[in-house]
Each structure stands twice: as structure tokens, then as C-alpha cells.
Amino acid sequence: QTGSANTNPSDSADDEYITSVSIGTPAQVLPLDFDTGSSDLWVFSSETPKSSASGHVTYSPSKSSTAKKLSGSTWSIKYGDKSSSSGDVYTDVVTIGGFSVKTQAVESATKVSTQFVQDTLISGLVGLGFDIGNQVSPRPQKTWFSNAASSLAEPLFTADLRHQETGSYNFGFIDTSLAKGTIGYTPADGSEGYWGFTATGYSVGGAKLNRNSITGIADTGTTLLLLPDNIVDAYYNNVESAEYDDSQEGVVFDCSEDLPSFSFGVGGQTITISGDLLNLTPIEEGSSTCFGGLQSSSDIGTNIFGDVALKAALVVFDLGNERLGWAQK
Ligand SMILES: CCCC[C@H](NC(=O)[C@H](Cc1ccccc1)NC(=O)N1CCOCC1)C(=O)N[C@@H](CC1CCCCC1)C(O)(O)C(F)(F)C(=O)NC
Numbered sequence: 292q293t294g295s296a297n298t299n300p301s302d303s304a305d306d307e308y309i310t311s312v313s314i315g316t317p318a319q320v321l322p323l324d325f326d327t328g329s330s331d332l333w334v335f336s337s338e339t340p341k342s343s344a345s346g347h348v349t350y351s352p353s354k355s356s357t358a359k360k361l362s363g364s365t366w367s368i369k370y371g372d373k374s375s376s377s378g379d380v381y382t383d384v385v386t387i388g389g390f391s392v393k394t395q396a397v398e399s400a401t402k403v404s405t406q407f408v409q410d411t412l413i414s415g416l417v418g419l420g421f422d423i424g425n426q427v428s429p430r431p432q433k434t435w436f437s438n439a440a441s442s443l444a445e446p447l448f449t450a451d452l453r454h455q456e457t458g459s460y461n462f463g464f465i466d467t468s469l470a471k472g473t474i475g476y477t478p479a480d481g482s483e484g485y486w487g488f489t490a491t492g493y494s495v496g497g498a499k500l501n502r503n504s505i506t507g508i509a510d511t512g513t514t515l516l517l518l519p520d521n522i523v524d525a526y527y528n529n530v531e532s533a534e535y536d537d538s539q540e541g542v543v544f545d546c547s548e549d550l551p552s553f554s555f556g557v558g559g560q561t562i563t564i565s566g567d568l569l570n571l572t573p574i575e576e577g578s579s580t581c582f583g584g585l586q587s588s589s590d591i592g593t594n595i596f597g598d599v600a601l602k603a604a605l606v607v608f609d610l611g612n613e614r615l616g617w618a619q620k
Pocket of ligand 1: 307324327328329369370371372374406416510511512513514515591595
């Protein structure tokens, strides 16, 4: 068995990617953010304060004949961007891309932080990280993919995120036609709940890859490519107008600049992110100053290959073999 779901950028900056998910009987369809950087499936619900839920599609367990309360269970999660949510837990049928998991833990939000209240484009997250990262207590729950893996043709999923166009999350199979290059595989470290891996080197503007390894995570839930200062500086030294903007908390430059590409090595392959994928967006509507897709990871503590990097590749999240595959797109 397999599943295939389309995913769409939320806005002109590809800030996040939205995928429709069916929950319950009859189906309640919610727009959710698939996130390989976390391991909880949580939703805005009938239990979310009305003032917070305004403008959001919500899940009502009371309207689902297959919903069951997981009594005594609660959850609470804090994300890298300081957003947070918490609540209680139900189990229900969850269908993604035509594949159904009958008894999936659906974490219902009784509290959501301001960022989530304001982001009416999504009604929650589908965590696609490792089960060890799940935040339900007293008994941690499995992710949708972990529950699905044993029934899928292959225990893997792929992410094909695209700039300003529809992409896909495929479960149980690899559609190699989505990629131009060969898929290079490298071991994945799930010990922290993330899809951790080590890139073997990098280069700017098509130069030869150096051999400076970069350890980080493949994270569909993070917008940017976040790397160490030495790499960020090496890149922006090639961008005449680049400067750090305190108010934007990142490097900005003239939107008219012709940005160099950025490449990294992984699994014996080279993934090249084109210059235009590295220009995220004007800092404000109509501004001629643009915000960089590559920014510093120095105050985070880990390097993050987020959507800016993932848009250049077909990425295989292979749970069965504990490995990540990367192919140029
Ligand atoms: C500091 C490094 C991580 C920052 C990362 N967040 C981000 O990357 C958010 C995502 C977002 C987009 C649109 C609207 C709202 C949020 N974007 C963001 O901070 N920016 C600011 C810079 O310009 C680009 C957009 C994050 O916390 N990612 C979470 C998942 C997100 C949480 C907030 C809602 C969207 C999903 C994560 O799970 O991927 C994580 F791994 F970082 C994490 O915190 N795991 C526990």
C-alpha cells in the first residue's frame, strides 16, 4: 500500500507548506503543516478557546463516531521559533494521501501561542520525526508515519517541496521521476527525534566542494537553511549589497542582486540550491530589499536544512534503513 498527498506553499515566501488531512468519521478535513522536525500530530479543535480558534478549521471529536478519548493523556510542545501548544489526546482514523491509520493519536489543542492563533492558514501539525520525540505523557504516542510504516509497501516517505508550486509527500514509494539526479543515501540519526545527518562539504557559486562536514537535520517544518557563521559569511561575501539587518534579524540584500548558488555534498551526490531559491522574499511588500534564505544557525545549536534546501531536492526519509536519500531536482 502507498499514499500520495499534494502540498502547497502557504505564501509568496514559501514560509510553510500546507497539506490536507482527513480526520474522523465522517471525514473532517484540516490543512496541516507536515513537520519532520517534530513528532506530534496536533490540531485546533472544539476544545481550543473560541477566541484563539477564530479563522481556523477545527476538529470536533464529538462529531466523529470513531473518536475515542485517550483518558489521562496530555501533551505540551515548544518549537524552535518559541511558538507552543498543549492539550489532551484522542485517537481517531487519520487519512493522508489515501492511506488510513485507524487508531492515530490526535492531539487536541486546549492552548495555542499567538503565532499559531495568527497563522490561520494551518490548523496544526503532522509530526514526521522519530517517535522518541513525541510529547504525550504519561505514555508517548507514535507518529502517523510510524503507525503506517509496517503496512506501507516500503517503510519510507519522500518530500518534494517546490518554490511557488504544488509539491508532494509520497508514502511507501519513491517516484524517481521527480528527481533529475541519482539518489545519494547517508545514515540518519534519529536519537534526538530529528532526521539528523552529515553533509560532506559545501561550495558557493558552483566551485569545487570543500571537505568541511556539516552535521544538521532535514526539517520540512523550518523555512530557512540555517548554517554556521563561517559558511554564511563565505556565501554573502559574494553578495555586494549583503548586510546584517538587526530589525529583520538576518542578512538582507538588494533584490536586484544576482545571487550565487550554494551546494552541499551528501551521500556521494552534490545538491545545488540555485541563487533564486536563496532569495526568500522582499522584507516588506514592494520593498527592493530582500531577505536571505541562508541564515546563521549560531544561536540555535543545530544546523537546519529547512525548506530552502529541501526545495532543491527530492528527499527520501527511509525509516526502514535509518537513512536519508537526497537527489538533485
Ligand atoms: C529556530 C529554528 C527553528 C524555527 C522553525 N520555525 C520556522 O522556520 C518558522 C515556520 C513558520 C512559517 C510560517 C508561519 C509560522 C511559522 N519560520 C520562521 O521562523 N521564519 C522567520 C524567518 O523567515 C522565514 C520564516 C521551527 O520552530 N520549526 C519547528 C516547526 C514549526 C513550528 C511553528 C509552526 C510551523 C512549524 C520544527 O519542528 O521544525 C523544529 F524542528 F524546529 C522544532 O522546533 N522541533 C521541536
